[in-house]
Amino acid sequence: MELLRTERLGKQFGQHKALSDITFEIRPGEVHALVGENGAGKSTFIKMVTGVYSIDEGKLFWEDKPVVIQTPQDAVNLGISVIHQDRQLIPSFKGYENLFLGKAYPANGLSRSVKWSQMKETGETLKKRLGIDLDLNKTAQEMSPPEKTMLEILRAMMQDCKLLILDEPTASLTDREAELLFELIGRLIKQGTSILYVSHRMEEIFRLSHRITVFRNGRYIGTVAKEEATHESLVQMMTDQDAPERTSRPVKKMDGANKLLSVSGLATADGKVKQASFDVHAGEVLGIFGLAGAGRTELLEAVYGLRKIVAGTVAGANNEAVRPAPKTSLQRGIVLIPEDRRSHAMIGSMTIRENMTLPVIKRFATWLKIKHRQEKQTVKQYMESLQVKATGMEQEIGQLSGGNQQKVVFAKALLSDPKVFLCDEPTQAVDVMTREEIHRLLQRKASEGCGVVFVSSDLQEVLDIADRIVVMHEGKTIAELPNVGVTPEQVLQICYRHGEKGA
Numbered sequence: 063m064e065l066l067r068t069e070r071l072g073k074q075f076g077q078h079k080a081l082s083d084i085t086f087e088i089r090p091g092e093v094h095a096l097v098g099e100n101g102a103g104k105s106t107f108i109k110m111v112t113g114v115y116s117i118d119e120g121k122l123f124w125e126d127k128p129v130v131i132q133t134p135q136d137a138v139n140l141g142i143s144v145i146h147q148d149r150q151l152i153p154s155f156k157g158y159e160n161l162f163l164g165k166a167y168p169a170n171g172l173s174r175s176v177k178w179s180q181m182k183e184t185g186e187t188l189k190k191r192l193g194i195d196l197d198l199n200k201t202a203q204e205m206s207p208p209e210k211t212m213l214e215i216l217r218a219m220m221q222d223c224k225l226l227i228l229d230e231p232t233a234s235l236t237d238r239e240a241e242l243l244f245e246l247i248g249r250l251i252k253q254g255t256s257i258l259y260v261s262h263r264m265e266e267i268f269r270l271s272h273r274i275t276v277f278r279n280g281r282y283i284g285t286v287a288k289e290e291a292t293h294e295s296l297v298q299m300m301t302d303q304d305a306p307e308r309t310s311r312p313v314k315k316m317d318g319a320n321k322l323l324s325v326s327g328l329a330t331a332d333g334k335v336k337q338a339s340f341d342v343h344a345g346e347v348l349g350i351f352g353l354a355g356a357g358r359t360e361l362l363e364a365v366y367g368l369r370k371i372v373a374g375t376v377a378g379a380n381n382e383a384v385r386p387a388p389k390t391s392l393q394r395g396i397v398l399i400p401e402d403r404r405s406h407a408m409i410g411s412m413t414i415r416e417n418m419t420l421p422v423i424k425r426f427a428t429w430l431k432i433k434h435r436q437e438k439q440t441v442k443q444y445m446e447s448l449q450v451k452a453t454g455m456e457q458e459i460g461q462l463s464g465g466n467q468q469k470v471v472f473a474k475a476l477l478s479d480p481k482v483f484l485c486d487e488p489t490q491a492v493d494v495m496t497r498e499e500i501h502r503l504l505q506r507k508a509s510e511g512c513g514v515v516f517v518s519s520d521l522q523e524v525l526d527i528a529d530r531i532v533v534m535h536e537g538k539t540i541a542e543l544p545n546v547g548v549t550p551e552q553v554l555q556i557c558y559r560h561g562e563k564g565a
């Protein structure tokens with residue numbers, strides 16, 4: 063028996079054919095990876111089988127019988143749940159309240175008062191069955207990223223889920239947190255649940271999946287057993303090209319290099335950053351690593367001027383302390399590429415061109431008019447170098463796939479010609495080819511005299527790209543190491559040793 067089979071599935075947006083002729087099946091109890099470049103059609107496929115998008119062409123079969131899925135509830139009723147990258151939890155609700163979202167709360171007969179104890183009990187029983195360790199009395203906003211993922215998985219399993227779709231589930235998890243998720247996936251599989259696993263991270267795909275399906279440009283390219291696939295063969299299927307060469311990191315001597323930014327004893331009003339210090343020099347990539355909750359994002363935001371600072375200093379190239387604010391940061395040549403690009407770095411209803419050139423439009427303006435030809439030429443050049451997949455530069459950015467939105471946000475930052483890049487997870491959700499391109503671009507910028515601060519929860523990525531590494535723990539910078547022969551174990555040991563000391 064097959065759990066889900068699609069037959070010649072197709073989807074059209076206006077003139078654009080996003081998916082066509084998708085025929086493949088997911089078997090009971092398997093981890094089935096779905097891979098493809100940014101814009102290949104993975105999210106569109108998920109939305110079609112979960113009732114978010116209508117099906118323009120083709121058929122669906124569930125447990126070998128034809129089915130029609132018209133609404134998300136139809137999908138849930140069959141046993142299909144999806145966990146998106148952007149969490150679908152109510153922040154102020156406790157864990158067990160979130161578990162019952164969209165379901166009737168258990169109530170006492172006549173008084174109709176909610177049976178809280180029964181809700182908690184249901185949650186606890188489910189936790190035990192799945193071997194999940196999570197405090198359901200915490201509100202969603204008090205939970206760390208992996209705890210939120212666990213909560214969402216618990217919620218899906220409450221609905222008797224047979225096919226769990228995970229869309230880039232490790233995007234905001236550190237390695238150790240991802241381990242917990244992988245263990246849970248192992249338990250779910252043993253209990254007979256199937257997983258459709260969408261990710262750009264090759265190591266995870268090879269580690270977890272039984273079979274791998276590849277989409278390219280909205281088409282089904284093939285399904286291979288994990289044992290038959292290699293990194294190179296998958297990239298070849300995804301791109302019809304040979305795998306890109308991984309960027310190697312030239313060893314640099316930093317002595318005497320110019321300081322571009324100096325942060326000392328920084329603390330923020332909300333207490334997320336307590337005592338952070340680091341310098342950024344021209345010519346270097348500085349990696350910042352820490353476990354979730356270490357305050358990496360908050361530190362970058364404070365340096366850029368998005369968070370109130372209550373202690374410490376931020377100084378520019380001339381060593382003069384400044385009061386960071388987004389507007390003055392840009393003027394001083396500091397740009398932030400934020401993690402949450404959808405709410406912080408783009409305007410969904412504006413076009414790719416408008417999004418890219420908005421902050422620098424003056425550059426294309428005379429006192430009479432905008433020099434559109436020059437503006438378009440520049441946008442085209444950046445779209446080509448970052449391989450943005452779109453119908454053209456006048457397409458609304460909100461219509462692009464997640465990874466392609468990230469590329470536009472990145473291009474926008476490059477266009478403002480900064481001296482210092484503050485990059486928060488800049489390669490999150492981008493495909494392998496673009497990830498290498500972004501690494502290459504940042505290294506090139508460094509070699510041209512810029513300074514790059516690179517935050518990633520993927521430790522291997524930090525080790526691959528950084529010249530120096532600063533380690534953070536609970537809002538403090540606790541170590542700084544030149545990245546020469548550093549192993550992931552060494553960095554993790556620093557994080558955990560500090561954690562045990564409760565520092």
Ligand SMILES: Nc1ncnc2c1ncn2[C@@H]1O[C@H](COP(=O)(O)OP(=O)(O)OP(=O)(O)O)[C@@H](O)[C@H]1O
Nearest residue numbers: 075080100101102103104105106461462463464465
């Ligand atoms: N609502 C929409 N309107 C117009 N075009 C859309 C819409 N949603 C998706 N598309 C287009 O469909 C194509 C497939 O996008 P989709 O989001 O499915 O890709 P993806 O494989 O999930 O990419 P990523 O890895 O970047 O998330 C893209 O070219 C995208 O621009």
